[in-house]
Amino acid sequence: MTKPSRSIMWFRRDLRLADLPALLAATADGREVVPLFVVDPAFAAAGAPRRAYLHDSLAALDRSIRDRSESRLLIRRGDPTEIVPRLAADLGADEVYVSKDFAPYGRARDEEVSAALRDGGRHLIGVASPYAVAPGGVRKGDGTPYRVFTPFSKVWRQTGIDAPHPEPGDDARWVPAASLDDLAEPIFERPDFETPPVGEEAGHRRWTEFLDAAGAADGTLRSGVEAYHDLRDLPALAGTSRLSADLKWGALHPRTLLADLDLSGSKDDGAVVFASELAWRDFYADVLREHPRSAWWNLDTKFDAMPVDTDAAAKARFDRWAEGTTGFGIVDAGMRQLLATGWMHNRVRMIVASFLVKDLHLPWQWGARWFLQHLIDGDLASNNHGWQWAAGTGTDAAPYFRVFNPTTQQERYDPTGEYVDRWAPDRGEPMLDHRAEREEALRRLATLKASG
């Protein structure tokens, strides 16, 4: 047996103990592990739902660690590029383990931390990722990345995905809480906001309910996943998995979910459609890794010439969109659901996004920023590329004529008005004429063609 050494498990967005390869590596070979989370000051800009959600996720992770060991989650606040190397030195930890982060900010941060650790003879060790297939893992025959989802997903489906990994065993050595208490800081002040049940156990419960034989939201004798294809577009029902925040913060890993799914069905099968959504998550993470600029700039730069409104009147229109007073029922319902709960149904996300871009003629970045501030599941890659999809500037060669009609969408997906009545019972007059604004959007798109 080699000399026991210490490691730090630096949690970022994998806030769980089960199925976490980085944690298994951190505790391997008899290493004594320090579980750490650093609250980055950049996070202070997040909205109340998001801060409350992270607060509760950290509290849940701390409880899980205390339940299984004599240790605790060490919370620090500040710049990770300073805190992590200093802690590693103070605690005598030679290795810092993480799940790899592929987003632009995280990559830059990790490179800096890695360099600082190396100066002290220590190492940052990235193990696995929050994705079923880590970004970079799906490539065309010639080794280049995909820019179109469908061929990506075909290869993704055939890529071997690990079986879920176990939690660290009873033999894992955790640094006693007593030796961390003096170093620890409180999480941060919890905003007064009601979150859904948060954390690893709550996530597994949600997933189990989704798989439950009679869990379908329409009362039919099907599971949620079996009914997923039929019900996922109806925002009045709980027809989606509602696991987006669990996946974002890593209470669950997609590997865990995929292992429970029977994917032998046709392309309309609920499980197959659900797995495809997980593939979208991996796809957008891959696109962001290849094109870091696409977080905030048009992936298709041809659209840089597209006229968008940014003047004072545009800002006033944005405010009405954000607070949910456009006078279009399903738009207002969605925006108010977001403010009230930190979450919005996926179908409605597309509708409000289309409205901001095609009816209000505003930059998609304004909407993306608002979503990231308020969504408990807000993720840079999925969120911003989803917005680029709505704007037609992203990976899919969007048909220029794809403009959502908010009234038609409402009639089709909320026919009884239950969703709209629940969230926006008091809506006023429509703030614009959709037909006229649709034509304006098409005119603006046509200018791209004219300018080549």
Place this chain on the structure above:
DNA sequence: TTTTGAGTTGTTCGA
């Protein structure tokens, strides 16, 4: 190299 088929989620119009 060239060709071919396809590309998440739509809407409108006219028969």
Place this chain on the structure above:
DNA sequence: GTCGAACAACTCAAA
């Protein structure tokens, strides 16, 4: 009410 066609042109991926 229902159905199919039209709505740009282009890029991507694979044969």
